[in-house]
Amino acid sequence: MAQTQTFDRDDAKLVLTHVIFAFVALMIGGIAGMLQGMVRGGMFEMPGGISYYQLLTAHGVLMALIFTTFFIVGFMFSGVSKVTGGKLTSTARGLGWAGFWLMAVGTAIGTVMILANEATVLYTFYAPMKASPWFYVALALVVVGSWLSGAGMIAQYRSWRENNKGKISPLFAYMAVATMVLWYVATLGVAATVLFQFIPWSFGWVDKINVLLSRTLFWYFGHPLVYFWLMPVYICWYVVVPKVIGGKMFSDALARLAFIMFIVFSVPVGFHHQLMEPGITPFWKFLQVILTFAVVVPSLITAFALFATFETTGRAKGYKGLFGWFRALPWKDVRFLGPFLGMVAFVPGGIGGMINASHQMNALVHNTIWVTGHFHLTVATAVAITFFGIAYWLIPAITGRRLTEAVNRLGVWQVSLWAFGILVMSGAMHISGLMGAPRRTSDTTYNGNEIAAQWDPYNLLVAIGGVILFISLIVLAVALVKMFQMPKGETEYPVAEPLQPVEATPRWLERWGVWIGVTAVLIVIAYAFPIADQLFLDPAPGAKGYVLW
C-alpha cells in the first residue's frame, strides 16, 4: 500500500469520463431543481411553453438515474482497479467503455425525448401514461449499459481471484461486486416491465397494459435502486473515510456481512411503495414491510463500525474523555467533511424511511412532499454529498495532480452550503408534507383554499433552499475547473487497512452462489403469489395509453 503508484492512465480516462458525465447531468438537473422550487413557491413561471412536469421529469431522470449511475460506475471502476493491482484487464476496461457508450446514447435519446415534450411521464413512468417508445428504449439502453459495466468489474475481480488463489479478495473489490450483484437482481424487474410491457405497448404492437403488474415490477426495482445508490457510499464510509482520518477499518468481516445482508434484504420489499394501492392484499404488504425492516440489521452494523472507527482513531491519537475523540476528526478536510455530513443527514433520513415504511402509518405521508423531503436527505444528501467528498480526491488522484489547500477550502464551503440548503429545503418539505401538501404538483392555491394557504411559507423556504443548493453547485463547478489547473503531483487514493488481519474473515462470505440463492428464495416467497395473481390468476382488464400533458 505504501509504494507510490500513479493511477493507470487508460483506467483514469474511463473513470474520469464517467465522473464528468455524472457532473454534467448533476448541473443540468440542478438548474431544473432550482426552477422547480421557484415555480412551486409561486416566484417564477416557466417560459417558452416548458411545463413544470417536463422540468420535473428531467430532474428525476438526470439526478436519480443518470448522475448516480455514472458516478457509481466510475468510482467503483477506479477502486476496483486500485485494489486489484492498479490496472484493469483489457476485457474489464473494454466492457467499461461499451457500458459507457450504451448508457451515454441512452441518456442522449432520453433527454431529447424529454426536451421534445414526448416523455413527460416523470422518472417513474407510471402506466397508462404513455411516452414516446424511444423514451423506454433509452431507459433500456442505460440499464443494459450498466450491466456491461458490472460485467467489467466482475471480470476484473475474477481475474484477481484466479491469480491469488486461496486469498480473501480486497474489500473494495468485494463491495463493488456486491453492489453490482444487487443491481443485476434489481434491474430484472425494470427490464421485464420495459421490454415486455412498455415497449410493445408504446410502439402499438399491443393495445393494453397491465397497470398493477407494471407498478409491481417497477417497485421490485425501485427499492433496491436506493441501495444501489447507497452501497457505493458505504464503500466510501467503510473503506475510504477511516484512511482519511488516519485510522483503520473496524472490521473487514462485518463490513462484508453487512453488504451481503443488503443484497438479501433489499429486493423482496417493493410493496412498501405500494401500501396505499388496491390489488395487493394486506397480508402480502405486511410480509414485505417485515422484510423491509430487516435492513435495520446491516444499518446498525454500519453505524457501529463508523463510530467505532472514529473513536478508536481519536483515542489512538491520544484524545481522552467520553467524547474527546470527536475533536480528533479532520473537520477542515473536505474528503472527510463531505461524507461526514452525509452520515449526519442519513440519521433523519433513515428515521423518515422507517416512518414511510410503517404499513398503515404511510397514509399520513404517502405522495405528500414529505416524501420528497425524505429522499433529498438520503439520495440528494447522504449519497450526493459523499460523492462530492469523493470527487475532491478522486479527480486529482487519477489525473496525477496534488489537491491544493485552496480547492480543499472551496470544497469545504461547497459541501457546507449543500448541507445548509438541504436543511432549509428538506426541512420545509417535511413540515408542509405532514400538513398534507402533495408532491409532484405545480403551483396552485386550490382556488384560494385556506388549508393550502398554510403551506405557502414552506413553499417559499423550499425555493430559498433550492437557490442555496444551486449556489453550492456553482461552487462545485468552479472547484472542478480548478482541479484541472492544480499542480502536477500526487494525491493519495485512500484505502484503509482493517484493525484485525483479513485472515480472520470467514470464507463463506465470498460464496456468491449461496447468497444469490438465498436472495432468490426470499424473492420467490415475497413475490411469487402476488405476481401470479396480477399476471394470470386475477388480472384487471388492461388499460389503453394516455398522453395527458
Place this chain on the structure above:
Amino acid sequence: MHIHRLEKIWMVFGVVMLAVFLAVLGVYAFSMGLQTPHSHAYGKVDPEKLAETPPFDQPGVYQVGENEYEAVIIMYAFGFTPNEITVPAGAKVNFVITSSDVVHGFEIVGTTVNLMAIPGEVNVVSYTFDKPGEYLILCNEYCGIGHQAMYTKLVVT
C-alpha cells in the same frame, strides 16, 4: 468471526426494538382494523366500461348502515364524479374509488384518507369525520398537465 461485546449488545437491543415495533404495527393492522386501503370484495373493473359496471354506474354517496355511508367515486383527468361530496359528522364513510383513465391519488387533507386510484382496480378505505366543516380533496399523483387543478371539496354536516 469476532464481534465486539458492545456491538453484540447494540445489535440485540436494535433487533428487540424492531420486533416490538413490528408487533405493534401488526396488531393494529390485523386485529384492530387499522389497515392499509385495499380492494375488499369489489373485484376488478374495466376502466372503459365504468358506466355499466356497478357500483360505478351510479357514483355518489349512499347510506349502507345505521351510521355508515358509502362514497362511490370515479377519478378522471382532471376531476371527480361526483364533483362534491356531503356526509354527516360522526358517521363511518367507506370511500370506494377507481380511475377511468390514468393513475390518480385520492387525498383528503388533514385526514388519513390517502389512497391510489388505479384503472382496473377498486380501492377502499374507511374514515369517520368527527368535525363538521369543509375538507379539501386533492389528487396527489401526477396525472398530466392539469394535475394541480384536480381537487374538490367534501362537506361534513
